[in-house]
Amino acid sequence: MSEYRPFDSGASMIPSSEPFTPINQVGEFGLIDRLRSVLGDDAADSLVQGIGDDAAVYRVGGGQVHVITTDAMVEGVHFDRTFVPMRYIGWKAIATNVSDIVAMNAIPHYATVALALPNNVSVEQLESLYGGMAEACSHYGLNIVGGDVTAATKLTLSITVVGEAREEDIVYRKGAQPGDLLCVTGDLGASAAGLEVLLAGKKGFEAGGDGAETSQPNLIEFAYAVERHLYPQARLDRMKTWAEAGVKLSALIDLSDGLGGDIQHLCKASGTGAVIEAGLLPIHMQTFKAAELYEKDPLSMALFGGEDYELLFAISKADKEKLDENTYAVVGQVVDASEGITLRDPDGNVTPLETSGFQHF
Amino acid sequence: MSEYRPFDSGASMIPSSEPFTPINQVGEFGLIDRLRSVLGDDAADSLVQGIGDDAAVYRVGGGQVHVITTDAMVEGVHFDRTFVPMRYIGWKAIATNVSDIVAMNAIPHYATVALALPNNVSVEQLESLYGGMAEACSHYGLNIVGGDVTAATKLTLSITVVGEAREEDIVYRKGAQPGDLLCVTGDLGASAAGLEVLLAGKKGFEAGGDGAETSQPNLIEFAYAVERHLYPQARLDRMKTWAEAGVKLSALIDLSDGLGGDIQHLCKASGTGAVIEAGLLPIHMQTFKAAELYEKDPLSMALFGGEDYELLFAISKADKEKLDENTYAVVGQVVDASEGITLRDPDGNVTPLETSGFQHF
Numbered sequence: 221m222s223e224y225r226p227f228d229s230g231a232s233m234i235p236s237s238e239p240f241t242p243i244n245q246v247g248e249f250g251l252i253d254r255l256r257s258v259l260g261d262d263a264a265d266s267l268v269q270g271i272g273d274d275a276a277v278y279r280v281g282g283g284q285v286h287v288i289t290t291d292a293m294v295e296g297v298h299f300d301r302t303f304v305p306m307r308y309i310g311w312k313a314i315a316t317n318v319s320d321i322v323a324m325n326a327i328p329h330y331a332t333v334a335l336a337l338p339n340n341v342s343v344e345q346l347e348s349l350y351g352g353m354a355e356a357c358s359h360y361g362l363n364i365v366g367g368d369v370t371a372a373t374k375l376t377l378s379i380t381v382v383g384e385a386r387e388e389d390i391v392y393r394k395g396a397q398p399g400d401l402l403c404v405t406g407d408l409g410a411s412a413a414g415l416e417v418l419l420a421g422k423k424g425f426e427a428g429g430d431g432a433e434t435s436q437p438n439l440i441e442f443a444y445a446v447e448r449h450l451y452p453q454a455r456l457d458r459m460k461t462w463a464e465a466g467v468k469l470s471a472l473i474d475l476s477d478g479l480g481g482d483i484q485h486l487c488k489a490s491g492t493g494a495v496i497e498a499g500l501l502p503i504h505m506q507t508f509k510a511a512e513l514y515e516k517d518p519l520s521m522a523l524f525g526g527e528d529y530e531l532l533f534a535i536s537k538a539d540k541e542k543l544d545e546n547t548y549a550v551v552g553q554v555v556d557a558s559e560g561i562t563l564r565d566p567d568g569n570v571t572p573l574e575t576s577g578f579q580h581f
Numbered sequence: 582m583s584e585y586r587p588f589d590s591g592a593s594m595i596p597s598s599e600p601f602t603p604i605n606q607v608g609e610f611g612l613i614d615r616l617r618s619v620l621g622d623d624a625a626d627s628l629v630q631g632i633g634d635d636a637a638v639y640r641v642g643g644g645q646v647h648v649i650t651t652d653a654m655v656e657g658v659h660f661d662r663t664f665v666p667m668r669y670i671g672w673k674a675i676a677t678n679v680s681d682i683v684a685m686n687a688i689p690h691y692a693t694v695a696l697a698l699p700n701n702v703s704v705e706q707l708e709s710l711y712g713g714m715a716e717a718c719s720h721y722g723l724n725i726v727g728g729d730v731t732a733a734t735k736l737t738l739s740i741t742v743v744g745e746a747r748e749e750d751i752v753y754r755k756g757a758q759p760g761d762l763l764c765v766t767g768d769l770g771a772s773a774a775g776l777e778v779l780l781a782g783k784k785g786f787e788a789g790g791d792g793a794e795t796s797q798p799n800l801i802e803f804a805y806a807v808e809r810h811l812y813p814q815a816r817l818d819r820m821k822t823w824a825e826a827g828v829k830l831s832a833l834i835d836l837s838d839g840l841g842g843d844i845q846h847l848c849k850a851s852g853t854g855a856v857i858e859a860g861l862l863p864i865h866m867q868t869f870k871a872a873e874l875y876e877k878d879p880l881s882m883a884l885f886g887g888e889d890y891e892l893l894f895a896i897s898k899a900d901k902e903k904l905d906e907n908t909y910a911v912v913g914q915v916v917d918a919s920e921g922i923t924l925r926d927p928d929g930n931v932t933p934l935e936t937s938g939f940q941h942f
Binding site: 239245333344367 | 605613616632639642650690714726737
């Protein structure tokens with residue numbers, strides 16, 4: 221039957237002499253580059269943006285585009301069921317995908333959920349998980365329209381979200397111009413601080429005792445930071461406010477890896493450099509307190525802690541005037557690519573900003 | 582900050598007194614029903630079909646709809662890397678999702694891939710995996726436009742595919758009418774037969790020896806069945822042929838769980854019963870041979886083996902005349918719901934067709 225086309229002679233078999241390059245040798249982003257090149261680039265005409273931004277963009281007619289993003293959350297990698305309630309895991313899975321849609325300046329509409337689960341999860345726990353997803357969907361205005369449930373050894377949630385926008389309104393990672401201001405929403409590092417607090421709490425709990433002789437922290441004291449970790453907010457609110465004010469951003473990315481990592485993506489896509497002003501980074505008081513308690517550097521938390529799900533954007537000085545000053549903070553400036561990506565401390569000392577954002581490998 | 586809304590007092594926490602219903606007590610489809618009810622049904626106006634068919638359907642304007650489906654493949658559940666080359670895993674991951682798009686009578690356009698992977702996978706193996714996905718994408722005319730790569734303990738591939746159609750052309754699971762003929766494409770059970778052969782081969786390999794004193798099968802003898810398992814074909818070809826012939830199917834589903842399971846879904850959605858004629862089921866010679874060798878019932882393989890990725894459809898007797906008789910086989914008839922879903926053997930004995938399709942729990 222001619223329609224069955226076996227692969228070329230043994231090309232698919234992996235002989236033992238095949239080179240074995242460990243993934244950590246090329247890193248997460250190196251791996252993505254190699255896999256992209258396998259896929260090639262014979263894209264459909266309707267495809268505006270493929271792999272390489274927060275979401276892909278394709279035309280659906282009438283000047284409208286859809287954007288699509290997918291993200292997986294794996295137990296033991298992204299969350300720990302021993303101290304994170306299922307409801308929060310569900311919320312976060314949706315919110316972090318919505319954040320990628322927001323980072324294209326689009327509105328989320330539909331989601332699908334592929335759930336792989338071990339048999340030590342109960343129906344009631346899954347109802348809590350889906351309750352958190354339903355709450356996030358209601359909050360951000362999207363519907364879960366499809367899914368898949370399968371067995372696995374670790375709970376894994378793979379979410380895909382589709383959003384919509386006018387093609388002319390999409391904001392990419394590319395587009396930043398030297399002279400643009402670099403800005404962020406919210407504050408940075410609090411999610412990482414909250415995670416430290418939760419991990420210390422778990423350790424204290426496992427060690428037993430009433431908390432007096434253990435390192436079990438006072439969760440109330442760190443409520444904001446813990447909530448930032450468990451219950452991240454996609455910045456749809458900001459994008460809607462700015463759209464109403466007629467603001468046009470030059471470039472945009474969401475802060476999932478940490479500012480120090482995500483600025484690299486934005487600059488690489490835009491073909492620019494950047495100067496980040498360490499003294500301008502918005503850092504919450506609880507982040508400083510957690511850093512002190514757990515002997516971490518608050519600046520490193522803000523730059524490399526990750527999972528802030530705030531927005532990093534570039535904007536021209538002229539357009540900046542349209543922004544309500546309570547909705548963002550200036551953290552630096554876009555410069556020529558030849559100047560690299562640097563961090564300037566309050567004393568004016570400039571050092572290269574190393575890529576130390578979270579990588580999975 | 583009022584925009585942070587903590588969940589209601591402790592509602593998200595799971596006290597130890599929480600009921601614990603194991604998933605296997607409600608089953609895969611029972612679980613899906615319960616999770617659907619958590620999500621509620623306040624759907625967007627543009628949503629035509631949510632959870633409950635092979636893919637969801639939403640309007641994109643101009644009379645067009647998009648359809649979206651997601652499926653996860655988990656190592657140790659859906660595939661075994663010890664005897665399935667990566668390239669085939671990649672092909673199958675795309676082809677099985679395309680099959681769900683085809684089962685709505687839509688054309689696949691875009692895919693996203695969320696990849697969770699352990700550190701015992703090499704970059705070269707992932708390139709093979711993506712090579713198989715690229716080959717399938719090229720064959721079915723779609724593009725991989727986005728993805729996510731994360732660490733995990735088991736290789737997990739979660740694929741989402743978006744397709745397009747005119748709204749009036751979509752064919753649902755619902756829509757079968759008593760009196761319609763039930764038909765399938767291709768043959769049934771060969772994928773399950775191929776899996777038996779591969780598993781026997783693995784066992785023989787592990788036992789060592791040259792195959793003379795082990796049960797290691799002759800793969801050439803079962804090449805068709807093995808290929809059906811490793812290298813399934815989504816029936817886009819059939820749907821295109823029938824569209825050109827102006828055929829309108831009443832109801833349609835792809836055969837992933839096995840005819841015996843998938844007929845239940847089609848009948849439930851349509852509110853009908855069905856009679857399947859055991860003597861009419863198309864079963865390949867290699868399936869019979871594998872069944873004999875491994876002491877299985879070939880009829881059970883055809884009904885419940887699963888992973889055929891052929892199409893099961895209902896069609897009126899009038900429309901059937903437009904079908905090229907080489908493209909399908911009649912396997913039964915749609916009857917009134919009160920008659921249930923039954924299997925009739927060549928002697929005319931009728932028995933209820935039990936739901937024994939593959940369930941994950």
